[in-house]
Amino acid sequence: MNDRKRLLVINDEPDMLNQLERWLTKEGYMVDSTLWGNEGVKFANNGHYDLILLDYNLKKELDGEKTARAFIPALVRANPLTPIIVISATEQSISAKKLGVMAVLIVDRSFWKRLLNLIKETLNN
Numbered sequence: 734m735n736d737r738k739r740l741l742v743i744n745d746e747p748d749m750l751n752q753l754e755r756w757l758t759k760e761g762y763m764v765d766s767t768l769w770g771n772e773g774v775k776f777a778n779n780g781h782y783d784l785i786l787l788d789y790n791l792k793k794e795l796d797g798e799k800t801a802r803a804f805i806p807a808l809v810r811a812n813p814l815t816p817i818i819v820i821s822a823t824e825q826s827i828s829a830k831k832l833g834v835m836a837v838l839i840v841d842r843s844f845w846k847r848l849l850n851l852i853k854e855t856l857n858n
Contacts (some may be wrong), residue, residue, distance in 0.1 A: 738856045739781065742766040743773035743804070744788040744820065749840075753786065760849065770794050770804040777811035783856055785812070789821035789837070801832050809833065816855050818848070 740762050744750040747768060754766045765782075767773050770791045777785065785808055791800045801819070808817060816835040821827055827837045835855065838848055 737761060737763050738783040739763045739765070740852075741773060741776055741782040741785045743770055743786065743791070744768070745770075745791045745793045746788070746822075749788075749822075756845070757852075760852075762852075768793070770800060774804060774807040774811060777808050777815075782812055782815050784852060785815055785817045787817055787819050787834075789819045789825075789827060790823065805833055818851060818855075820848075 740757055742750060742753050742757070742764055743766070744753060745768050750766055750768060754764050757764045765776050765780075767776060771794065773785075773787070787804060787808065789800060791804070794800070795803055805817060808815075819827065819829070819832060819834050819837045820840060821837060822840040829835060829837045836851055838844060838851070
């Protein structure tokens, strides 16, 4: 039986998506990834994930606020107990509570360390 945790990563920046996927796989997680929010919702509808990482501003599909309004509820419906971490490369003040997600992480120098610690804390509970 495989007890590796399964993560879904949705990010419309190909370089960031590839970096996240490689890094999380190296850390021992099974990762499904996509550049598109709608495709991420399809992934979520077709399988269980232990954690979802969602880019806040999927500008190829929608702006940031529309991303939150459109994709977070659909991801929650698909996997109601799965924590969602929103990732943003902007300096906006984004409220995790307002979005209905577990956390919001801003990409900065300490991003990778904070992300890994948050994932481990979340999945070890």
